[in-house]
Amino acid sequence: MRAxxxxxxxxxxxxxxxxxxxxxxxxxxSGGTAGFLADVGLEVTQVESLTAFPEMLGGxxxxxxxxxxxxxxxxxxxxxxxxxxxxxxxxxxxLVCVNLYPFExxxxxxxxxxxxxxxxxxxxxxxxxxxxxxxxxxxxxxCRPEDYDLVLEDIRETGALSADTRRAxxxxxxAETAAYEAAIARWxxxxxxxxxxxxxxxxxxxELSYGENPHQRAAYYAERGVRLQxxxxxxxxxxxxxxxxxxxxxxxxxxxxxxxxLPACVIVKHANPCGVAVAATIDEAYANALAADxxxxxxxxxxxxxxxxxxxxxxxxxxxIDVLFAPxxxxxxxxxxxxxxxxxxxxxxxxxxxxxxxxxxxxxxxxLLVQDRDWDVADREGMDVVCGDLTEQQWGDLLFAWRVxxxxxxxxxxxxxxxxxxxxxxxxxxxxxxxxIAIEKAREIGHDLEGAVLASDAFFPFADGVNxxxxxxVTAIIQPGGSKRDDEVIQAAEKAQAAMVFTHxxxxxx
Numbered sequence: 001m002r003a004x005x006x007x008x009x010x011x012x013x014x015x016x017x018x019x020x021x022x023x024x025x026x027x028x029x030s031g032g033t034a035g036f037l038a039d040v041g042l043e044v045t046q047v048e049s050l051t052a053f054p055e056m057l058g059g060x061x062x063x064x065x066x067x068x069x070x071x072x073x074x075x076x077x078x079x080x081x082x083x084x085x086x087x088x089x090x091x092x093x094x095l096v097c098v099n100l101y102p103f104e105x106x107x108x109x110x111x112x113x114x115x116x117x118x119x120x121x122x123x124x125x126x127x128x129x130x131x132x133x134x135x136x137x138x139x140x141x142x143c144r145p146e147d148y149d150l151v152l153e154d155i156r157e158t159g160a161l162s163a164d165t166r167r168a169x170x171x172x173x174x175a176e177t178a179a180y181e182a183a184i185a186r187w188x189x190x191x192x193x194x195x196x197x198x199x200x201x202x203x204x205x206x207e208l209s210y211g212e213n214p215h216q217r218a219a220y221y222a223e224r225g226v227r228l229q230x231x232x233x234x235x236x237x238x239x240x241x242x243x244x245x246x247x248x249x250x251x252x253x254x255x256x257x258x259x260x261x262l263p264a265c266v267i268v269k270h271a272n273p274c275g276v277a278v279a280a281t282i283d284e285a286y287a288n289a290l291a292a293d294x295x296x297x298x299x300x301x302x303x304x305x306x307x308x309x310x311x312x313x314x315x316x317x318x319x320x321i322d323v324l325f326a327p328x329x330x331x332x333x334x335x336x337x338x339x340x341x342x343x344x345x346x347x348x349x350x351x352x353x354x355x356x357x358x359x360x361x362x363x364x365x366x367x368l369l370v371q372d373r374d375w376d377v378a379d380r381e382g383m384d385v386v387c388g389d390l391t392e393q394q395w396g397d398l399l400f401a402w403r404v405x406x407x408x409x410x411x412x413x414x415x416x417x418x419x420x421x422x423x424x425x426x427x428x429x430x431x432x433x434x435x436x437i438a439i440e441k442a443r444e445i446g447h448d449l450e451g452a453v454l455a456s457d458a459f460f461p462f463a464d465g466v467n468x469x470x471x472x473x474v475t476a477i478i479q480p481g482g483s484k485r486d487d488e489v490i491q492a493a494e495k496a497q498a499a500m501v502f503t504h505x506x507x508x509x510x
Contacts, residue, residue: 001160003095004068005037006030006047006125008102009145014040016097016148023155025095030124064124072096072131076138095151095161096132097142100125100176104183104225121184126177133177136170137163143176179203183225198370200224200361205231209241218244226358230254232350237329238337239344245270246301246323246344252407253303253325259377259403260305265289269300272427276404277420282306286315288420293445301325308333317343377403378503383478387490388499390476394453398478398501401455406507412457413438413465415449415474422447431456432465439472449473458506459483463492470496480506 003025007013010033017027017037029037030047037044051065071093074081085092101122106112132141140161142151147169154165179201189195202221211218220242222229230251236242253268260278265285267275274296277288282304290297301323302316308326313333316324317340324337325346337345362369380399390398401416408414408426413434415423423442425434435454442449450473459482460466466477466489481502483489493500 001025001094001155002028002071002091003097004028004047004072004093004128005097006033006128007097007099008122008125009099010036012145012148013037016145016152017042019148019152020095020155023152025155028093060123064127066090069127069131072128072139073135074138075135093132093139095140095142096128098125098129099143099145100129100180103180103187107183107187117187122180126180129173129177133170133173136166140166141169141173143169143173147172179224186225194370198368205229206242208247209243211244216244220247223358228350233348234325235347235349237334237345237347239323239340240342242323242344249301250303250323250325250346253301256404256407257303257305259407263306264304266303267292267297267300268303269296272409272424273404273407273421274300274424275421278400279419283309283312283315286312288418290319291445292421292447293424293441295445296441308337310336313337374406374507374509376505377406377507378505382504384481384502384504386481386486386500386502387494388476388497390499390501394476394499397453398455398476401453402478402503405455405457406509408457408509410457410508410510412507412509414455415439415442415447415452415469416455417447417449417452422449422452431458431460432462432468435465435468439468443472451475453477455479457508459486460489461485463488466492466500467496470498474498476500478503480504482506 003020005017005027006029013036021027021042027037027042027044028047028050029044034044034046047068051067053065067090070085070088070090074085074092076082076092101120103120103122106120107117129141129143132139150165151161154161182199182201185199201224203224204219205222206220208218208220210216220231230247248271249268252271253266256273256276257264257266262278263280263282263285264278265282266273267289275289275292277285277292279285279288286304298320299322302321304326307328308316308330310330310332313330313336317336321343323344323346325348327348329347337343358373360371360373380395396419397416400419401414404416404421405412405414408424411428411431411434413425414421415438423438425436425438428434428437439449452474453476454469454474456477456479459480461483462485469477470492476499477493478501481504490500
């Protein structure tokens with residue numbers, strides 16, 4: 001057997017190459033790879049001695065030669081190919097081990113110039129990988145250090161590489177080169193908000209226990225090039241494997257909790273918040289969020305933005321929680337939480353803010369809908385008080401409710417009081433029904449609605465919804481405005497001696 005090796009990332013290479021040499025595989029390598037293998041005591045043939053050409057153009061040309069690519073692409077069962085190799089005295093390759101220049105990491109680095117980024121666009125590497133992958137029946141592409149042991153084991157067992165292994169590695173090689181080209185295309189298209197062709201690449205991070213339902217298979221893939229992802233720098237400290245719904249709810253909760261700087265707790269069920277609170281302490285924030293709707297919180301995802309103390313750990317352990325996410329856990333808290341076999345405990349070690357440049361992708365039949373994420377929230381200065389007077393406490397509750405309602409499925413209504421939710425109406429076809437549900441939830445739990453505030457993610461098309469709220473004691477409403485019947489809605493507020501704020505921006509979430 002004969003192997004061609006040309007890698008940027010040399011992790012695990014010495015052991016892999018020694019393993020190949022021990023199996024009587026001839027090693028051929030380019031440039032720095034050949035030097036590395038010689039330095040670790042291995043016999044290696046340099047590509048330039050094979051091609052009789054030195055590296056050229058500052059390393060841009062070294063493997064782009066017929067003696068290399070004919071050796072990769074030759075079909076051993078096609079007589080014309082075999083004759084061509086013999087005529088030109090070319091030996092075929094059985095294995096091509098290549099990993100690519102780290103273009104994505106370099107291009108994303110601070111202060112990297114365009115010229116420097118361009119020089120890290122690999123040309124020869126992808127060509128060799130694609131050639132070997134195309135000719136997988138006779139030549140095996142290896143593009144990841146994680147596959148080195150698999151290759152060695154297969155050769156040891158059979159003296160060659162099995163058809164299944166070759167096919168699987170070919171798929172990985174084409175996926176790798178496709179993702180690499182996609183990253184380069186994205187980099188060139190950065191000046192276009194929505195380029196003509198959207199080239200995306202995702203890497204599998206996690207096999208999930210099941211999908212939206214137990215009969216559905218699922219996995220979590222992270223988008224390449226995104227600096228902060230759902231599970232980046234997140235460590236699972238305890239519990240069962242994560243499911244599709246766990247991660248979907250976790251994403252919703254993480255997006256919501258980023259709205260708050262004060263100690264905050266978000267409890268999410270089926271991608272909607274059922275309890276949200278901010279408070280002077282994280283213990284109080286959790287207690288208030290749980291009290292908002294303890295029935296719906298059962299089996300939910302709980303996200304906090306402060307470390308978990310021993311006392312809070314004991315309180316959390318009393319509840320049935322599917323996923324717990326926080327930036328650190330007291331040792332005693334972990335001892336208590338670890339007794340809950342079904343609880344998945346995630347430790348957030350990421351201290352950076354979520355990146356606000358990523359796009360929002362929605363899968364639809366046969367394609368994607370692509371939009372900017374709904375990051376921005378209008379501040380108080382950009383809002384208009386269209387009727388009534390507001391106390392500072394009411395302003396605080398209104399702005400709190402407004403930040404929560406943009407994370408609730410439309411049509412969305414949030415009732416809040418004392419910086420905590422007391423009723424949520426989500427995902428209704430009618431806005432008045434969303435108001436009715438929020439009120440019913442608050443009453444079921446026993447919340448006092450007198451003096452509460454209401455946030456609506458879009459305007460009220462009629463006065464019926466606001467009248468329902470005023471009847472139960474709501475004293476202030478925040479909404480985008482913009483309805484043909486705004487005057488009627490404002491008049492209803494004036495009649496109830498309530499205040500109303502127009503934000504002039506809606507926050508639909510579908």
